[in-house]
Amino acid sequence: MSTAVRICVCGDEGTGKSSLIASLVKGVFVANKIQAVLPQVTIPPTTGTPENVTTTIVDTSARPQDRTTLRKEIRKSNVILLVYSDHYSYERVALFWMPYFRSLGVNVPVVLCANKSDLVSDGNAAQVAEEEMLPVMAEFREIDSCIRTSAKEQKNVIEVFYLCQKAVTHPIAPLFDYKEGQLKPACVDALRRIFFLSDKDQDGYLNDQEMQDFQQKSFDKPLSQEDLDNIKLTVSKSVPSSSTDKGLDLRGFLQLNKLYAEKGRHETIWIILRKYHYTDSLSLEDSFLHPRFDVPDYASAELSPAGYRFFMDLFLTFDKDNDGGLNDRELAALFAPTPGLPHSWAETSFPSTTVRNEAGHITLQGWLAQWSMTTFLEPKTTLEYLAYLGFETPNARETTTAALKITKPRKRRRRPGRVDRNVVLCYILGSSGAGKSSLLDVFLNRPFDTLYHPTIKPRQAVNSVELQGGKQCYLILEELGELEPAILENQAKLDACDLICYAYDSSEPDSFSHIVELRKRYPQLDELPAVYTALKADRDKTTQRSELQPDAYTAALNMSAPLHVSVTWNSISELFVALAEAATNPSTAFPRSEEPPADRASLYMALGATACAALAAFMIWRRSTSNAA
Numbered sequence: 001m002s003t004a005v006r007i008c009v010c011g012d013e014g015t016g017k018s019s020l021i022a023s024l025v026k027g028v029f030v031a032n033k034i035q036a037v038l039p040q041v042t043i044p045p046t047t048g049t050p051e052n053v054t055t056t057i058v059d060t061s062a063r064p065q066d067r068t069t070l071r072k073e074i075r076k077s078n079v080i081l082l083v084y085s086d087h088y089s090y091e092r093v094a095l096f097w098m099p100y101f102r103s104l105g106v107n108v109p110v111v112l113c114a115n116k117s118d119l120v121s122d123g124n125a126a127q128v129a130e131e132e133m134l135p136v137m138a139e140f141r142e143i144d145s146c147i148r149t150s151a152k153e154q155k156n157v158i159e160v161f162y163l164c165q166k167a168v169t170h171p172i173a174p175l176f177d178y179k180e181g182q183l184k185p186a187c188v189d190a191l192r193r194i195f196f197l198s199d200k201d202q203d204g205y206l207n208d209q210e211m212q213d214f215q216q217k218s219f220d221k222p223l224s225q226e227d228l229d230n231i232k233l234t235v236s237k238s239v240p241s242s243s244t245d246k247g248l249d250l251r252g253f254l255q256l257n258k259l260y261a262e263k264g265r266h267e268t269i270w271i272i273l274r275k276y277h278y279t280d281s282l283s284l285e286d287s288f289l290h291p292r293f294d295v296p297d298y299a300s301a302e303l304s305p306a307g308y309r310f311f312m313d314l315f316l317t318f319d320k321d322n323d324g325g326l327n328d329r330e331l332a333a334l335f336a337p338t339p340g341l342p343h344s345w346a347e348t349s350f351p352s353t354t355v356r357n358e359a360g361h362i363t364l365q366g367w368l369a370q371w372s373m374t375t376f377l378e379p380k381t382t383l384e385y386l387a388y389l390g391f392e393t394p395n396a397r398e399t400t401t402a403a404l405k406i407t408k409p410r411k412r413r414r415r416p417g418r419v420d421r422n423v424v425l426c427y428i429l430g431s432s433g434a435g436k437s438s439l440l441d442v443f444l445n446r447p448f449d450t451l452y453h454p455t456i457k458p459r460q461a462v463n464s465v466e467l468q469g470g471k472q473c474y475l476i477l478e479e480l481g482e483l484e485p486a487i488l489e490n491q492a493k494l495d496a497c498d499l500i501c502y503a504y505d506s507s508e509p510d511s512f513s514h515i516v517e518l519r520k521r522y523p524q525l526d527e528l529p530a531v532y533t534a535l536k537a538d539r540d541k542t543t544q545r546s547e548l549q550p551d552a553y554t555a556a557l558n559m560s561a562p563l564h565v566s567v568t569w570n571s572i573s574e575l576f577v578a579l580a581e582a583a584t585n586p587s588t589a590f591p592r593s594e595e596p597p598a599d600r601a602s603l604y605m606a607l608g609a610t611a612c613a614a615l616a617a618f619m620i621w622r623r624s625t626s627n628a629a
């Protein structure tokens, strides 16, 4: 919105341009001859000034020799005050002035002023408007408003300049189409969204309480019962088919605003739109959608209790059939005041990233998990959607950032104790076919699928996990697909990750070596806490083709031995608890720091050596037997 209004006063010679300016500034009519062109005046905002703008008024001359200056001033202005005072100068409005402004290519509102009204008898006022003003207004859309003034009698002098200010601060053009007699589509879209956000119970009507809240928010003052009844009466009169028993429906709400526009009270619409953070071009303010929110290094973003509350209420409001899931229609209704699903959700075929019910609809648990993940991975998206979806705080000065919080930085991961995080990210690394996707599926309570679909794009799954002691945390599991090398080379990605889960297929002899290779190739992985997991434990365990067998390998690292799990076993959920525990208590997932007793260390090494020898012997034996066969 503009903070300054520059008014260029134009019109034929002798129409009273300079007199109007002098009358405004001095407060009295200057009867004696005044300067042809007054110097420009700048007026600071006063109590009545719309939007507290500073106003500059520029006088001009219509004489041909002053044309260059006139042109320059018109181009610099935000609004033109076009003055006429008799029949001749009136004719010149349509014949010269309006076409002239158009030929300059300026796109500013024009306020048309019929000055010297003292010379016309009062009875004529209505007729003047009918016969003179309406036709030119109809012909030239850029005319914002018309007014009759008298500099001599101080009539409408303050008002005419006020109209000029308002034409800039509260323009009618973006809201209303005179030719069609309709609110413009962008205005209807914005009002529809505002109606939708105000209809808190989503029954399609603004009931009395919702109207009160809307009024309070828009105009910072309560709505009296009388005013409310009047509004309803006006609407029911103008939309005869609508009943206002349950409140105001969308049609009635739009009609009400249309009436404002028709009656020249379009500033009311602007007040509403601006309260809901619309810009002059009827888009949402960038600072509203993207407030400043910085996540320091080693910290993360999470939803605050207010944020969780908001998303929970949203879910409950839109689960109309109360079946504990949001079906496609309910989801579409929920996202109606937004541009659609967040980009990243659409890309990851939401809701497949989180918990769904049998019908495939996202559950409340899944919904909160999904937002927890989004906030963790891309807090700006959450902030944007909080704005679209109408998150409000009791304190008007607070923004959507009140729905988020920043966790304490956790640079020193080896320090004992829990980290200040309720949402954690765990990368699952392992050879292709090791069973990573199956792990993600079972994490989301999906049935086990024996069919193998290799993963190409990174894939995430998020769910809540109950930690020991009953505390909830959200665990994001991510398998990296073909981007595994790229992601592991990216230090920022590793810093953001809370835990590495090394996974291998215990029934596949070439599976564990992938982990050994990864750790060799990316030594920076050792800076992260880790958990080793042997997958497909329901199948026959086989010897790994690796220098050390997994147990010996982890023992040599002073790490816990791999957990043996199978997605076909119910006990698989214990793995997720173990991962969440390790991620929130990272020091437990590093090599134990106390040096083990010397003889035990050598025992591990020796064990490793025997294991290798055994493996070699085994392979030789196999080969000879197969040769024999």
Ligand SMILES: Nc1nc2c(ncn2[C@@H]2O[C@H](COP(=O)(O)OP(=O)(O)OP(=O)(O)O)[C@@H](O)[C@H]2O)c(=O)[nH]1
Binding pocket: 011, 012, 013, 014, 015, 016, 017, 018, 019, 020, 030, 031, 034, 035, 036, 037, 060, 061, 062, 115, 116, 117, 118, 119, 149, 150, 151, 152, 153
């Ligand atoms: N009766 C009457 N006379 C007015 C009014 N306003 C201005 N006049 C007179 O009209 C004449 C022209 O007024 P100006 O203010 O100089 O007009 P202008 O448009 O600035 O004229 P230029 O500078 O020549 O372009 C003066 O004699 C004013 O006193 C008015 O409201 N009523």
Ligand SMILES: Nc1nc2c(ncn2[C@@H]2O[C@H](COP(=O)(O)OP(=O)(O)OP(=O)(O)O)[C@@H](O)[C@H]2O)c(=O)[nH]1
Binding pocket: 430, 431, 432, 433, 434, 435, 436, 437, 438, 439, 449, 450, 451, 452, 453, 454, 455, 456, 479, 535, 536, 537, 538, 539, 565, 566, 567, 568
């Ligand atoms: N018996 C058994 N089979 C499993 C288990 N987990 C996974 N599988 C099967 O192993 C095969 C590969 O599983 P995926 O989960 O696709 O393996 P992945 O690690 O995601 O594979 P990539 O995406 O190629 O890296 C599939 O046919 C699964 O059905 C398990 O616990 N037991």
Ligand SMILES: [Ca+2]
Binding pocket: 017, 018, 019, 035, 036, 037, 038, 059, 060
């Ligand atoms: Ca003048």
Ligand SMILES: [Ca+2]
Binding pocket: 199, 200, 201, 202, 203, 204, 205, 206, 207, 210
């Ligand atoms: Ca309602």
